[in-house]
Amino acid sequence: MEENFLSNLNEDQKKAVISTDGPNLIVAGAGSGKTRVLTTKLAYLIKNKKAWPNQILCVTFTNKAAREMQNRVMNFFKGAKNSVSWLGTFHSISVKFLRRHAEALGFKSNFTILDTDDQKKLIKKVIEGENLDAKKYSPQLILAIIDKWKNKGQLPNDVKGKFDPIEKIVHKIYKIYQQKIKDLNCMDFGDLILYSVQLFEKNSDIRQIYQKNFKYILVDEFQDTNFIQNKWLNLLVNEKNNICCVGDDDQSIYSWRGAEIKNFLTFDKLYKDCKIFKLQQNYRSTKNILDTASILISNNKSRIGKKLLSKKNDGELVKLNCYQTGRDEAEGVSDIIENNLQKKFSLNDITILVRAIYQTREFEERFLKIGLGYRIIGGMRFYERAEIKDLVAYLRVISQKTDDLALERVIGVPKKGIGESTLNQIYTFSNKEKLCLEDAIAKMIREGLFKPKIKIALEKLINSLNKWREDSKKIKHYDLIKTIIDESGYSQMLKNKKDIENENRLENIKELIRAMHDYENLQSFLEHVSLATSIDQNWEGDKINLMTMHAAKGLEFEVVFLPGWEEGLFPHQKSLEEKGDFALEEERRLAYVGITRAKQEAFISFAMRRVYHGDWVDALPSRFVGELPEKNIEKNESQNFKDDTDFDFNQDIQIEFDDEYRSPGWERFKRKNKLIK
DNA sequence: AATGCAGCCATTTTT
DNA sequence: TGGCTGCATT
Secondary structure, X not given: XXXXXXXXXXXXXXXXXXXXXXXXXXXXXXXXXXXXXXXXHHHHHHHOOOOOHHHEEEEEOOHHHHXXXXXXXXXXXXXXXXXXOOEEEHHHHHHHHHHHHHHHHOOOOOOEEOXXXXXXXXXXXXXXXXXXXXXXXXXXXXXXXXXXXXXXXXXXXXXXXXXXXXXXHHHHHHHHHHHHHHHOOEEOHHHHHHHHHHHHHHOHHHHHHHHHXXXXXXXXXXXXXXXXXXXHHHHHOOOOOOEEEEEOHXXXXXXXXXXXXXXXXXXXXHXXXXXXXXXXXXXXXXXXXXXXXXXXXXXOOOOOOOOOEEOOOOOOOEEEEEEEEHXXXXXXXXXXXXXXXXXXXXXXXXXXXXXXXXXXXXXXXXXXXXXXXXXXXXXXXXXXXHHHHHHHHHXXXXXXXXXXXXXHHHHHOOOOOOOHHHHHHHHHHHHHHOOOXXXXXXXXXXXXXXXXXXXXXXXXXXXXHHHHHHHHHXXXXXXXXXXXXXXXXXXXXXXXXXXXXXXXXXXXXXXXXXXXXXXXXXHHHHHHHHHOOHHHOOOOOOOEEEEEOOOOOOOOEEEEEEXXXXXXXXXXXXXXXXXXXXXXXXXXXXXXXXXXXXXXXXXXXXXXXXXXXXXXXEOOEOHHHHOOOHHHEEEOOHHHHHHOOOOOHHHXXXXXXXXXXXXXXXXXXXXXXXXXX
């Protein structure tokens, strides 16, 4: 059995697996089998009776990764009944803690998790309540600052230091906002981690229970943890310091979300007797692909530095294609797929990775036109669609009466003849009486504060909600939703609409009902709704994948297309403006992540002109293009221009020879192609 | 209160 | 380009 476990591993991997006790840091390059190591370690701990499955805390970056790991471990132990119960993302594990111990923090166990949309709406309400200019203080901006504080583990009373005028206001809003969501018995994403930390800090008895229980802690993608997540981990590590973190500094791409690479780089300072393992054998990509990625990333100054060795053959050269326009690029990519790739690969093996999600649109249009199947991972997510949010809002209020945000949506759809003014009255009343919206409405009805028409509408709604709550005790949640769709007038509303989108809406609702079957009860379904990540959507059928490079982290594909390598788009201008050289290096890491997703073939491309904001914009090749190693690359720019008689290449260069737009990559690109001396 | 239209703005990445 | 806000109309 033990042979079975370890025989698939190389020497370095084996060492990392069997070093179970004390702090361990595994520095694992792209494609070096870090997930395999982590999974094997998990199984190894169980097999050797070092711990029971429920005594291991294992944190992954996405739910998908958690699920895969769960499956793999179960495969090790065929017929085992115990799954690894504490395996999940920081957020999903936190929810588990918080549901159990909500009272200790003054919450009720059935709290609702707010999404970004809810957060913004709530902040907007606070801004309006404070009579502030919503233009100057956009919810977006305020939320970003609040999130930053939360990522650092600071609740309103902990935030200190010198405030600039804006931060002063934001702090005030933060205070009110935080109180409000607590009153609503809701938590946002940041709260899940933050309150877990607070739970353990304030209740050492509770902390000790878990600390004792978790004999081992395993952490994946450690390079992308932020301050508060690191603290969360440190609070749970037992006195033997049995914590094993896996990561790759070259794949740290989430600093904008508060991730601190410092956690990774100073791990051995925090845990003095830490053992460090390096995995440097790449089993994923061909030599050409790996060399391309390695040379590119070597332009970064701040990195631990490691040399990845490919276990594969040279493979195809990495193709570098230059197109005239964004549309040509989409056409070119689809041509390559149709003419060359479809013979060798299934569509599922082919993925297009973009910097920003809106870039998928051009490809979408093309694939629709020629009838190639595709799926977009991320973007407008399933649970962000209006009809889905509507129905989920009904479920939320039923599950928790105090969810005012959901009730407000419910009041709005289908239309009940209740508008802003009535809503404002209700809000005023609920503030005064310190009641949630629903209770406020009920009381206002009793006191006869509504006009007859409105009273009838609201009375009907309240009665329905109560009925559905009763129903929910008797019938399955996936039947409950059907009742709601029917009795709320939602289905009638859809029937009355006659636009093209309607079919899609009905499809989505069917899919919602189907998805509900996968969950035991209403609450666990609602939890899934708020914590599902973009890559948690369905991967069924044989289709080309479209997603951002961020979303592709941890995944691998036979063929990868990397379009849009243009200055301003990639590296993205906004990131450079914000954080300069630091951001540039992160963009480069993103490029590294992108290239290293490919197993057999990689196609990098850029366009000379592109439609942006509705009009044509000239583009320059990304500086990263100039950093690609000549010997591993096959360039296909020339024939594009040869075929095109309208295009005066020299003239275009002159136009673009503004200092402002000059990028190092472009200079080098031209030199290589003998466009300049 | 609901609908419709004009003009505005924006597009980085997400648990 | 297109989605969203705000204003005017019904």
